[in-house]
Amino acid sequence: MKKLITSVTMLALLLALLLAGCSLDDPADPTGTVNPPGPGDASTPYVAIGNSLTAGYMESGLMKAGQANSFPMLLATQMGLNKKTFTQPWVDAPGIGSTNVGEGQIAGVLHYTGTTIAPLGITPGDQVMGLLLAVTQPTQYNNLAVPGATVHDAMNAFDQGSSQGNVPFFNFINRASLFGNTIVPPSGGPPPTPGFATQSMFMQTISKGPALVTVWIGNNDALGGAFSGTPTVGVNMTPPAVFEGEFRALLHSLAGGLVKRNGFPPKIVVAYTLGNDLPYFIPKALFEQVIGGAWPWGYEDGADVELVNFPTLSWVRNTDNQGSPIPGAASATNGGAATLTTTEVAIIVDTGAAYNASMETVVAEVNGSGMGKCAVFDVKEFVSNWTAAQKTHFLFMMPPDRLPTPEEITGAANMTLFSLDGIHPNNRGYGYIANGFIETINAAWPEDYNIPEVNVDALSWDPTYGVPIGKMDTGTGQGLTPEAARAMGAIFR
Amino acid sequence: MQKRIICTLLVTGLLILSSGSALASGFSIYEAGSKATALGCAFTATADDGSALFYNAAGLSFMTGSRAEVNAVFVAPQFKFSGKLNKSDPTTSTGEAESKVYPVPGAYYTNNNNNKLAFGVGVYAPFGLGVVWQDGAEWVGRRISHDVQIQTVYVTPAISLKLSDSFALAAGVDIAQQELELKKYTPEPATGENAIHSTIKGSSSINLTPSLGLMFRPNEKLSIGAMYHFKKTMKFDDADATLDPVAPGDDPWGNTLVGGLGGSEQKLTSDLNLPDIMSLGIAYTFGEKFKAEFNYVRFGWSTFDKLALNFENDALDQTIHFNYEDSWQLRFGFDYQASEKLNLMAGYVYDKTPQPLVAVSPLLPDSDRNDYSIGALYKAGKWDFNVSYMLVVGDERTNIEDGEPVRNTTDYPFGTYSSLANLFGVGVGYNF
Numbered sequence: 023m024k025k026l027i028t029s030v031t032m033l034a035l036l037l038a039l040l041l042a043g044c045s046l047d048d049p050a051d052p053t054g055t056v057n058p059p060g061p062g063d064a065s066t067p068y069v070a071i072g073n074s075l076t077a078g079y080m081e082s083g084l085m086k087a088g089q090a091n092s093f094p095m096l097l098a099t100q101m102g103l104n105k106k107t108f109t110q111p112w113v114d115a116p117g118i119g120s121t122n123v124g125e126g127q128i129a130g131v132l133h134y135t136g137t138t139i140a141p142l143g144i145t146p147g148d149q150v151m152g153l154l155l156a157v158t159q160p161t162q163y164n165n166l167a168v169p170g171a172t173v174h175d176a177m178n179a180f181d182q183g184s185s186q187g188n189v190p191f192f193n194f195i196n197r198a199s200l201f202g203n204t205i206v207p208p209s210g211g212p213p214p215t216p217g218f219a220t221q222s223m224f225m226q227t228i229s230k231g232p233a234l235v236t237v238w239i240g241n242n243d244a245l246g247g248a249f250s251g252t253p254t255v256g257v258n259m260t261p262p263a264v265f266e267g268e269f270r271a272l273l274h275s276l277a278g279g280l281v282k283r284n285g286f287p288p289k290i291v292v293a294y295t296l297g298n299d300l301p302y303f304i305p306k307a308l309f310e311q312v313i314g315g316a317w318p319w320g321y322e323d324g325a326d327v328e329l330v331n332f333p334t335l336s337w338v339r340n341t342d343n344q345g346s347p348i349p350g351a352a353s354a355t356n357g358g359a360a361t362l363t364t365t366e367v368a369i370i371v372d373t374g375a376a377y378n379a380s381m382e383t384v385v386a387e388v389n390g391s392g393m394g395k396c397a398v399f400d401v402k403e404f405v406s407n408w409t410a411a412q413k414t415h416f417l418f419m420m421p422p423d424r425l426p427t428p429e430e431i432t433g434a435a436n437m438t439l440f441s442l443d444g445i446h447p448n449n450r451g452y453g454y455i456a457n458g459f460i461e462t463i464n465a466a467w468p469e470d471y472n473i474p475e476v477n478v479d480a481l482s483w484d485p486t487y488g489v490p491i492g493k494m495d496t497g498t499g500q501g502l503t504p505e506a507a508r509a510m511g512a513i514f515r
Numbered sequence: 516m517q518k519r520i521i522c523t524l525l526v527t528g529l530l531i532l533s534s535g536s537a538l539a540s541g542f543s544i545y546e547a548g549s550k551a552t553a554l555g556c557a558f559t560a561t562a563d564d565g566s567a568l569f570y571n572a573a574g575l576s577f578m579t580g581s582r583a584e585v586n587a588v589f590v591a592p593q594f595k596f597s598g599k600l601n602k603s604d605p606t607t608s609t610g611e612a613e614s615k616v617y618p619v620p621g622a623y624y625t626n627n628n629n630n631k632l633a634f635g636v637g638v639y640a641p642f643g644l645g646v647v648w649q650d651g652a653e654w655v656g657r658r659i660s661h662d663v664q665i666q667t668v669y670v671t672p673a674i675s676l677k678l679s680d681s682f683a684l685a686a687g688v689d690i691a692q693q694e695l696e697l698k699k700y701t702p703e704p705a706t707g708e709n710a711i712h713s714t715i716k717g718s719s720s721i722n723l724t725p726s727l728g729l730m731f732r733p734n735e736k737l738s739i740g741a742m743y744h745f746k747k748t749m750k751f752d753d754a755d756a757t758l759d760p761v762a763p764g765d766d767p768w769g770n771t772l773v774g775g776l777g778g779s780e781q782k783l784t785s786d787l788n789l790p791d792i793m794s795l796g797i798a799y800t801f802g803e804k805f806k807a808e809f810n811y812v813r814f815g816w817s818t819f820d821k822l823a824l825n826f827e828n829d830a831l832d833q834t835i836h837f838n839y840e841d842s843w844q845l846r847f848g849f850d851y852q853a854s855e856k857l858n859l860m861a862g863y864v865y866d867k868t869p870q871p872l873v874a875v876s877p878l879l880p881d882s883d884r885n886d887y888s889i890g891a892l893y894k895a896g897k898w899d900f901n902v903s904y905m906l907v908v909g910d911e912r913t914n915i916e917d918g919e920p921v922r923n924t925t926d927y928p929f930g931t932y933s934s935l936a937n938l939f940g941v942g943v944g945y946n947f
Binding site: 044045046047048049050051052053055056057058059062063065158160200229231283284285 | 594595596597598599601603605607609706768772906908911915918919920923925929931932933934937
């Protein structure tokens with residue numbers, strides 16, 4: 023009996039324990055012991071904002087060969103990133119350039135044929151989606167630059183229709199049509215919840231949350247006037263006061279948005295706009311040397327002409343134009359401007375200088391606010407230090423009356439730093455630009471960055487794009503095909 | 516009668532196996548029997564009931580007659596979390612796993628009517644996992660997992676040869692099959708809002724590996740045993756993945772992504788490695804009524820280094836890295852014969868986690884554990900009944916080192932995980 027009582031008691035005790043179980047206390051919150059967020063905690067190290075010069079535009083078009091050497095890609099590579107960790111809107115050959123080559127046709131990049139410059143290929147508009155190699159990438163690109171973008175576009179444009187210049191590149195870089203669009207007005211400071219669907223370049227940068235941003239914007243605000251042949255502030259050039267307001271909104275919002283998103287101030291490199299110190303703008307004397315003397319029928323703009331635009335080479339080759347003075351503004355034939363007078367050049371130079379002064383002012387404001395850490399890269403000054411040969415158009419290095427030898431092509435390709443469109447650098451030129459950014463970054467934030475420079479000598483540029491050079495076009499010399507000239511006339515489109 | 520009982524017990528066991536399971540270091544479930552659980556699963560040198568087919572099949576040679584039994588250990592795990600998604604996250608989040616009870620079954624038949632050769636077959640579940648976080652769509656770790664279920668069934672037939680009165684060797688075959696289900700959310704990259712809910716579900720093909728045991732009993736008081744189960748690779752050759760946009764009509768990002776991947780329904784293959792298990796045990800009976808046993812158990816968890824999910828659509832391929840390390844357990848069991856019919860049992864376990872800190876995640880926040888167990892066995896004629904209780908106390912784990920999250924990503928939350936489990940076991944056996 024005693025054993026039975028003991029057994030029952032033990033079993034009852036055991037049962038009570040079984041039914042009771044034990045419960046778990048809440049763990050203490052340990053997050054207070056964590057270091058505050060810093061650059062290493064950013065969801066991506068680097069994002070680039072800009073226009074064609076940042077996108078890797080080359081030979082008047084966007085194509086993977088040029089994009090692989092965009093300055094942001096080169097910079098990212100030196101930072102230890104790769105094509106998976108630094109993404110771009112890759113475009114397959116023959117690339118996407120101008121829509122000016124025919125109804126529903128998209129020109130590819132230009133290439134050198136041996137005597138002339140011509141599109142590498144032309145793609146029907148309804149097939150252009152097939153060239154977009156990364157269009158369904160489900161995250162924002164790291165290189166968000168859109169050819170043709172203005173400072174206003176950087177904040178506001180999310181597709182072709184919302185861009186100032188009706189630029190279709192926004193459609194496949196911002197991708198509002200693919201991933202939807204929710205317009206979040208940028209006014210009023212940083213966006214509360216930036217999303218992929220808030221498609222502007224600025225919004226996507228906030229969404230991406232980088233530790234470092236490069237901002238090279240404003241060239242189209244000034245050079246749009248230069249390409250028109252009649253630069254007029256307020257008409258085809260953004261007034262400096264407007265530019266300053268737009269840039270102030272952009273940089274303050276960018277810094278504020280990123281410091282809010284990341285919890286630490288972003289580092290932002292602001293690059294100044296370029297001037298007209300580019301092969302696209304041919305000094306009158308050089309132009310007349312190339313065409314074999316002064317144009318017998320003169321210039322529409324008169325004797326004050328200082329610069330002749332590059333596509334004019336095609337215009338003068340057209341015998342139908344003999345007997346007419348070289349036009350001073352956009353024409354139906356060459357699709358763009360032809361000449362700039364001394365007064366017009368001064369407008370361009372002064373406006374660009376005003377933009378750069380505004381940028382300096384705004385950078386100081388943001389640095390003073392503590393929301394961002396900004397540094398300035400004076401690209402205009404940087405490029406002005408390139409040698410004359412480095413700024414000479416490749417075409418002018420070719421023999422005018424015979425086919426060039428392979429050595430002559432290679433020698434010229436290794437000399438000039440500009441691509442065939444005369445505005446955008448070639449592979450090696452972008453390498454130099456990347457090194458300019460790297461020097462700026464390393465100097466501004468030595469505690470965070472020690473990025474090795476790009477080995478520019480290892481970058482090569484082939485202006486033929488692998489296409490065997492053809493026969494000499496007897497009697498015409500080196501020049502441009504009409505299609506190439508039209509493509510260049512809409513060089514940022 | 517004997518056949519009916521055997522069939523009834525085995526079918527009962529198989530039915531129980533269809534339910535979920537969970538727990539133990541890594542995701543092993545060492546509690547193959549309720550009586551063994553009461554002894555802290557220090558059972559390799561004793562192995563005197565059907566669960567010997569797992570703990571040491573050589574124990575069959577020291578049993579008499581035929582026996583059938585069914586066990587169920589009901590595991591009630593608890594997991595809690597406090598931390599953040601990333602360093603920029605302004606708010607601290609907490610999380611708690613749903614209160615679920617997972618039955619871990621065991622059904623066994625043993626026969627030692629021949630003094631030389633004994634045999635048996637067992638059905639049990641030595642590996643399993645179940646972690647379902649409350650409010651899965653809001654849970655801070657939902658990008659890794661909000662619901663994971665792994666169920667592994669072993670069927671082990673074994674024979675044991677008694678080479679002498681004191682020594683036996685056993686060999687068996689572990690026939691295993693596994694079910695896996697993993698659910699998580701993929702966020703819209705910028706906003707962090709849930710965009711796609713994905714479910715991966717699959718059944719492995721059947722895997723066969725050997726198991727071995729030996730038992731040495733030089734006298735009535737001392738027993739020494741050892742067992743070894745080989746490592747396994749469970750192959751999932753035809754698993755399914757479903758990618759569902761969370762807001763199908765109002766989510767261009769999710770719809771575009773799923774559409775670009777070829778639709779919601781995807782196929783994948785994967786291999787999941789299970790560790791080898793080795794146990795060395797020694798038991799000694801003090802006086803007439805008190806027996807103590809000690810086991811050293813080693814798991815070859817280093818084989819569980821990753822789970823590669825290979826989709827037909829390569830864009831979806833991903834590898835979950837676990838980087839587990841080999842681990843060990845120290846198990847102590849104590850059995851007191853209170854009367855001819857009643858035994859009282861207790862046990863203690865120190866269980867070293869195989870999980871490195873970097874792998875602590877919502878999938879399984881594992882930790883070193885201390886287990887405490889008690890139980891009782893009651894004999895009534897040919898029948899015997901037992902009950903057991905085990906408390907598993909996991910150490911807290913904080914995946915922060917030197918002020919930095921060990922895994923500083925946008926998907927893995929950092930903070931402190933805590934865990935605890937209550938195990939309730941019951942078993943019934945019939946001796947023919």
